Amino acid sequence: MKNISKINYQKFILSKRINYKKYRNTKKILYKIIDNLDKPQSFFHSLSRKFSYNFNLKDFKKYKKFKNIVLIGMGGSVIGSEAIYKFLQEKIKKNFIFLNNIDETKLKKIKKENKTNNTLFIIISKSGSTVETITNFLALKIIKKRSKNILIITEKNNNLLHSLAKKMELPIIEHKHYIGGRFSVLSEVGMLPAFLMGLSIKRIRNNLLIPLKNSNINFLIKNIIKLSTLLENRKINNLVFCNFIPELDGFLSWSQQLIAESLGKNGKGFLPTISTAPKDHHSLLQLYLDGPKDKLFYIFSFSKNKKTSYKLNPRIFDKKFDFLKKKNISQIKIAQKKAFLTILKKKKIPFRELVIKDKTEETIGELLSLFMIEIAIVGKTININPFNQPAVEELKVVTKKILTSKNTKNNF
Numbered sequence: 003m004k005n006i007s008k009i010n011y012q013k014f015i016l017s018k019r020i021n022y023k024k025y026r027n028t029k030k031i032l033y034k035i036i037d038n039l040d041k042p043q044s045f046f047h048s049l050s051r052k053f054s055y056n057f058n059l060k061d062f063k064k065y066k067k068f069k070n071i072v073l074i075g076m077g078g079s080v081i082g083s084e085a086i087y088k089f090l091q092e093k094i095k096k097n098f099i100f101l102n103n104i105d106e107t108k109l110k111k112i113k114k115e116n117k118t119n120n121t122l123f124i125i126i127s128k129s130g131s132t133v134e135t136i137t138n139f140l141a142l143k144i145i146k147k148r149s150k151n152i153l154i155i156t157e158k159n160n161n162l163l164h165s166l167a168k169k170m171e172l173p174i175i176e177h178k179h180y181i182g183g184r185f186s187v188l189s190e191v192g193m194l195p196a197f198l199m200g201l202s203i204k205r206i207r208n209n210l211l212i213p214l215k216n217s218n219i220n221f222l223i224k225n226i227i228k229l230s231t232l233l234e235n236r237k238i239n240n241l242v243f244c245n246f247i248p249e250l251d252g253f254l255s256w257s258q259q260l261i262a263e264s265l266g267k268n269g270k271g272f273l274p275t276i277s278t279a280p281k282d283h284h285s286l287l288q289l290y291l292d293g294p295k296d297k298l299f300y301i302f303s304f305s306k307n308k309k310t311s312y313k314l315n316p317r318i319f320d321k322k323f324d325f326l327k328k329k330n331i332s333q334i335k336i337a338q339k340k341a342f343l344t345i346l347k348k349k350k351i352p353f354r355e356l357v358i359k360d361k362t363e364e365t366i367g368e369l370l371s372l373f374m375i376e377i378a379i380v381g382k383t384i385n386i387n388p389f390n391q392p393a394v395e396e397l398k399v400v401t402k403k404i405l406t407s408k409n410t411k412n413n414f
């Protein structure tokens with residue numbers, strides 16, 4: 003299959019000239035990554051055509067019989083798969099439930115509506131000791147020796163989940179140690195669930211390297227420089243995803259973690275928020291356009307009118323609504339987007355437009371790849387480690403300390 007980009011690589015509107023020294027430094031970092039793409043040493047290897055999974059698809063075909071599949075994990079262990087599922091849900095004929103929070107109501111619903119024998123449970127934790135994941139796993143009371151409806155994805159060491167799986171003789175898929183949760187969607191963590199959704203892994207992977215093609219390198223470098231410049235200046239600290247595509251909600255939730263957890267360090271970072279358009283034009287737009295100029299906007303939309311049966315007939319009103327004649331819903335949303343972009347330009351508010359061509363496996367694969375490449379390199383250019391999360395680890399330590407305290411009962 004020919005690799006044709008599924009994203010229109012639009013300009014990143016920012017009234018700043020590119021610093022040549024930064025351009026040269028960013029280009030050097032980028033080409034070093036490209037040269038080492040085939041080496042299994044960081045998440046970048048998951049983009050390589052030489053990347054291999056720690057499972058054989060043939061061995062997992064038997065799990066396709068399950069119509070209900072529950073993914074249990076936290077953060078990047080689950081929301082990457084959820085992004086793929088929500089974007090392509092129209093073509094997926096199975097019911098997937100994503101348990102990525104401690105939610106008693108949801109737990110009760112899963113137990114009530116999903117008979118445990120007819121449901122496949124996939125438990126994912128890189129460390130094998132994520133408290134919330136273990137809590138949900140235990141709360142569902144699904145642990146049985148040699149169970150045929152439980153799969154475990156974790157690192158191959160003596161962590162809690164791996165040890166339990168070995169003891170109960172449950173299938174284990176190794177989580178690669180060099181790929182962190184929020185960067186793991188293109189590894190076993192996201193691709194096994196995608197396979198069980200009935201999607202083509204080959205097609206998801208088909209466009210992963212398009213952001214690194216020679217024709218896109220210059221665009222990629224300039225975007226990385228503009229993002230890193232905004233981070234270093236610290237005047238822009240809010241990143242608003244203005245979304246005209248409901249199917250992208252899952253992807254944008256995944257992007258929130260990717261951006262916040264990778265770049266939110268040393269007093270720097272963006273607070274990513276999801277804004278639904280045009281709904282939020284009637285609630286938040288006033289602040290966006292006339293409030294503090296501390297925001298960068300990403301605008302997501304389709305490149306073509308989606309086919310719709312909702313054509314408008316304004317004849318029941320007076321002539322004031324003749325401008326709606328023969329218009330459909332897609333045309334109205336496009337007009338609203340163009341109006342928003344026009345005012346952003348007028349007010350010199352920085353924005354970036356991402357125009358999506360269609361809803362396919364190639365599209366979501368390319369989007370995931372583009373965002374991970376950009377954010378990882380932005381971190382490197384501003385001397386931030388984009389792959390760790392020290393504040394998160396600190397919270398885990400303090401939480402465990404509270405739970406193991408002799409005075410635990412008095413704390414609740």
